[in-house]
Amino acid sequence: MEPLLGHGPSAGAGGLPRVGWQVEALPVLRALAADEPAVQKLEVAGSAAGDGRALDVWSDLDVLVTxxxxxxxxxxxxxxxxxxxLGPLYASSRSGDDQEAGVRLVLADLRRIDLTVRTAGAVLYPPTMCGAPDLAxxxxxxxxxxxLAASKTARQDLLIGAHLALQLPRHLLVAAMVLRDQAAGTRHHRYGSTEWxxxxxxLGAVAPPSNALSITASIRHHAHVLQDLLAVHAPDxxxxxxxxxxxxxxVDRSAERHSAPSARP
Structure with missing residues (x-):
């Protein structure tokens, strides 16, 4: 089979994928699936399943294999x-359970192919809700x-304290994504409304955690943001x-004592 490398027929300007690469890649995927005796059918999902008007070079190719x-x-x-x-692999990730296995592939020219392999007759949750985290x-x-971040910082373990403090804005961004999905009624949307x-x-209005006082300031700031979010969207x-x-x-008092210069006799 002739490879479609990043510098081959699917490449656009600057080695990036060109418009229409999904249509070119689909027959290759169908041929590969046909070589698997257990495969019953292959379906296209996501934006590539429509009439193609919504596709751009950044649209991934979603394929469901039963x-x-x-x-x-x-x-x-x-x-x-x-x-x-199809070309060299740059990155990949995997997920799934005993009924469904997902493999997300990023090729070297940044074409993204999401493969979902599902057991026939698998009982699954609706796609708009499956696996969605909840605000609680x-x-x-x-x-x-x-x-935990504050406790580690109290022990002067700034490495772990900063690591955990950096988790907090991520939690908040996930909460915002959940709320955006609820407003849109789906987890599958190409563009989010600008309000989000x-x-x-x-979340970037506070300095990154780099020492004890900046770690506690980061924790404090993001805790206030969470309270504001819950007050509006989930007061209970x-x-x-x-x-x-x-x-x-x-922790602040302890950090200030450690950083204060020693008094001279």
């Missing part, structure tokens, strides 16, 4: 044969990480953050 048997081995074989046929779980994880684009800027999930703020104040 098989008879265990999906994991088939997904792994496809994960090897697709780059061999996000808020609980946020508070746990916030307390203020979130990265808001709001809790009194006084324990966290007392801990942060104690």
């Amino acid at each position: 098989i008879d048997g265990d999906p994991a081995p088939v997904a792994e074989r496809l994960a090897l044969t697709v780059p061999a046929a 779980g996000i808020a609980a994880a946020f508070r746990f990480d916030a307390v 684009n203020v979130w990265p800027e808001r 999930l709001a809790v009194d953050d006084d324990p966290l703020h007392r801990l942060l104040a104690a």
